Amino acid sequence: MRRSTTHATFVIERAYPHAPAKVFAAFADLQSKTKWFGGPEEWQKASEHTLDFRVGGKESLSGGPSDGPVHTYNATYWDIVENERIVSAYEMHLDKTRISVSLATMEFKPNGSGTTFVLTEQGVFLDGYDDTGERERGTRELLNQLEVYLDQ
């Protein structure tokens, strides 16, 4: 088969009216992260969300629509600075096909009593699967879910 790659970078910045420690905890703690990090509500889980939040630790989650492919997320944490920075490399599979690998950096910056959160994703999309527009939309949706969780 003809192999192809598309490299792309996107940046999403959000301002949250919550302290960096609170926003950071929503990524660091499995019980918290499970509440907002995942596909649409109607998706079915294919595996339990696991998170070993330390440098070298791994995270995984899979699920999908009942009539569609299983989306699998596998991440490895490269770097963690408490309340300030998280860096992970992650790959996405649709069923058995690896469709992308990405480097994700998350920065938590104090802004008054709140947090400026900056997510930068540098990705490689493989063999024509997915596109950065779709990934960016999906990531924005996740951050909307995070906002709802933080505001509760």
Next chain:
Amino acid sequence: MTTITHATIVMERTYNAAPARVFHAWEDRKARERWQAPDETIQIRYEDADFRQGGRDVARCIEADGAEFLATVYYLEIRRDQRIVFTEAVAQRNANVSAALISVELSSVKTGTLQRVTMQIASFDESGMEKGYEHGWGMALDNLAKEFEQ
């Protein structure tokens, strides 16, 4: 406060060798120790080398003045003779100075192999690693041509 500088660097080289031979130069740990060292003042020593999907490399990069960098690589995707995608973090004195995602694409051309290396880099805390990648990998990819001269 921590800072991150993001960069994307693309390097293309054409080598006078078939894709299988270029691929082998990435696969072979001894070959990598030769060509990945940018020049003779720098030594690369692999302490761990597991070139397969999901495998891990650990390499020590030792400069003439004694400065040491430790690179840890995870191979994410390997398609023989076609593509290698890996992620790596570089640490100095037990602190990470960068993380990167690197894809190597090989395609057959009349004169041999066109190799495109795309480096997506997150450089931490003003470490300047994005410039280090440009400089170091630029020299390494030139060295790689010498592997095919014998």
